[in-house]
Amino acid sequence: MGSASSMLTQYDIEEVEEHCDYLFTQQEIVSLYKRFCQLDRNGKGFISSDEFLSVPEFAMNPLSQRLLKMVDGLNFKDFVAFLSAFSAKATVPQKIELIFKVYDSDGNGKVTFNDIIEVLHDLTGSFMSDKQREEVLNKLLHEAGYTRESSLLMDDFVKVLNHTGMRMEMEVPID
Template sequence: MGNSSSVLTQYDIEEVQEHCQRLFSQQEIVSLYQRFCQLDRNAKGFISADEFLSVPEFAMNLLSQRLLKMVDGLNFKDFVTFLSAFTAKASVQ
């Protein structure tokens, strides 16, 4: 599930949904996986700090250096969990 040549199965999608407390729909998980694969340029199965910095909005964020410490080396499940904190469906905690 971690590299760009793989395809998400229904089981993978449901597993990721459970991992992020179902804050994303199945279609959103598929879209996030496509974006993850774009960022994971070397198909390592995780995204490095440098790859995160390739996103202009992230690189320009004043908190990016702090966030980089949290996101360096995230695999897909952890990537989705990280992003779930920013969805309107997430609780304040």
């Protein structure tokens, strides 16, 4: 899988399939590889921030700058592993783990009140005031048994989000 212009072998496909915990079929992996090669315009074998931003849906995402920290420089195997959280087969805890990483922008393994406020600001922009965001978050944390001084670890995050009925899926078109 060295350069993006090379073809995937059956061994490569099986290796990627295992790396992403079998959340994508072999056909889906081949389709994702084609998309990866389209994004990797220079054939370097990884995708840069600028190349990710060439995807309109990604560039328009209010969390794109946070996501860029997670995806800049991904090779194909890690690209598929990143996308696996969006698979219909991914478990809620797997999806929440990705969300946790988005909120934990400094990578210290915990999410604070201010981390959540920053994401809410990114998501709501001028549609909500700082005061409204703080009120909503205080209420949510209180209902979940936390305070604004709490630092949420991954298990806490799972506890808070596990019962939301969240949907976070993508469909991989099969060529």
